Amino acid sequence: MINKLVEKIKKTNAPIVVGLDPMLKYIPEQIQKRAFEEYGETLKGAGEAIWQYNKGIVDAVYDLIPAVKPQIAMYEQFGIEGMIAYQKTVDYCKEKDLVVIGDIKRGDIGSTSEAYAVGHLGRAKVGSSRLSGFGEDFATVNPYLGSDGVKPFIDVCREEKKGIFVLVKTSNPSSGEFQDRLIDGRPLYELVGEKVAQWGEEAMGDSYSYVGAVVGATYPEMGAVLRKIMPKAYILVPGYGAQGGKGADLLPFFNEDGLGAIVNSSRGIIAAYQQEKYAQFGAANYADASRQAVLDMIDDISTALGTK
Secondary structure (H helix, E strand, O other), rough: HHHHHHHHHHOOOOOOOEEEOOOOOOHHHHHHHHHHHHHHHHHHHHHHHHHHHHHHHHHHHHOOEEEOOOOOHHHHHHHHHHHHHHHHHHHHHOOOOOEEEEEEOOOOHHHHHHHHHHHHHHHHEOOOEEEOOOOOOOEEOOOOOOOOHHHHHHHHHHOOOEEEEEEEOOOOOOHHHHOOOEOEEEEEHHHHHHHHHHHHHHHEEEOOOOOOEEEEEOHHHHHHHHHHHHHOOOOEEEEHHHHHHHHHHHHHOOOOOOOOOEEEEEEEHOOOHHHHHHHHHOHHHHHHHHHHHHHHHHHHHHHHOOOO
16 A cells, blocks of 8 residues: 555655544534534534535545545544544545545554554454455554554554554654653654664565654654654654644655655645635635645645655
8 A cells, every 4th residue: 555655646746645634613514504404413413514524625635635634533522423424434535546544543452453453454354254344544553552552553554555654753742741752862753763664674565664654744853863764664744734834844754756755734724714815715615725725735845845
């Protein structure tokens, strides 16, 4: 799957991923109204609104981008109905030939981590059958429990030709409370980056490993160091746009060939119509606003990388 991701990035010339992180406050009133008229102000109504909202955005942008990244927590908050919307979203995006990165941030000991890996990337054994659960192409993984929590994912990735992105240096302001702590004179995130590189040697695609890393756009200097530590790891870069990252901040995350990183924007795209810059589209044309936000992001990153 890492090979497919790289090829789609080359084809679209858009090293970006749209974060499908729906909140009801982002969803235009007309969509909520229709869903609530059908199902009431219930969890099922919320799930329907999320699904219709996502579908509109995907229809508007799928030809411009290589991948999407649904954040599972935004769906889990609505219980089973939210998870149904998550599954519908994953399936629909795959119908559109988009690479799907499940932002699930899982990681636990042995058998538990294996179950997460099977549920999201692999296939569960049911009687004589092996059946796919959620069916994402990649998943984000928390490495805090060490190799025990990561290797079950790598095993499934090798079997299914899928991939993971391991949290290394996250974009949130308090990430340094643990990630920047010095161990033998070196920050913890560098040591995690070294493990990512080691794990990745066990699962290589054509040019890049199935084992990637998450490194926030808000820390470009650290990104430059980690790019050297993990030369074969694709870097998923959150923090662009709404969290303050700009195209000019992204250069350190890429290799000289313009590959090696994919940049995420979530509410900056899916809720673009609520921004002053795109207000002329209005709520009725929220998906068109999202498309324009994608085009603007592609232009910003291409300018920074010199690939226009």
